[in-house]
Amino acid sequence: MRLRVLYFASIREFTGLREEEVEVTEGATAENLKRKVQEMHASLEGQESNLLVAVNGSFVEPKRILKPGDEIALFPPVSGG
C-alpha cells in the first residue's frame, strides 16, 4: 500500500520534501515505515534519535500497524512554546 508521509522542520530539510508517497507492505509498522524512509533518503543518516513518528496526528508506538489511508508524519523533537 502507498501511504502519504509528511516531513517537518529539520527532517523536511534533510529529505528536501514536504511530503511524498511511500510504498510499504500490508501489515507494516510505524517502525518499518521509518526505516524505509531512512533507506530512501541517505541524508537522514545519523538522524535516528531525531526522528519521531506520528500517525493521523498522534504519537504512536513503533509497533503500531499501518492501515491504508493513514497519514504519517516524521519530524524532530518539538520546540514550541
Place this chain on the structure above:
Amino acid sequence: MIRVTRDDFNVDEELRRLAKPSVGGLVTFVGAVRDESEAGRVERMEIEVYPEMAEKQLEAIRREAIKKFGVEDILVVHRYGDLHIGDKIVLVAVSAGHRAEAFDACRYVIDELKKRVPIWKREHTPSGAHWVVAGRPD
C-alpha cells in the same frame, strides 16, 4: 479555544472570551521572542507547525488540564511564521474559581505543549540559522 495562527493576538480580547460570572481568577502565560538563546544573539525567529496535529494535541492537553485541575476553561493561541524580537509567540489563559488551580493548570499546559505539540522554532543568529533543540513526548 485552541488556535494556531500566523496572526498576532490581543491578550485583552482573548481574555474576554473566558469571562463568566463564576470566574474569580484568570492566569495567563505569554511567550515572546527573546533576543538571545544558548546559541547567542538572536535576530529573528521562524516557527513551523504541523497544524492539524498541533490543534489535536493542544485540544487533548486542554481537556486533560480542565479535568485534572478543575478549572473553568483554557484558551491557547500559538503563532507560526516569521517573528521578530519581542513578538508574542504563545498565549495560555486559564479561567477558574480560584487562583491556585489556575496557576497549576497554566503551568501544566505550557509544559506539556513544549513536550508534545508539533511546533518547531528556527533561530536566526549572526552566524546563521538553526533549529532549536528541545523536548520529547513522555
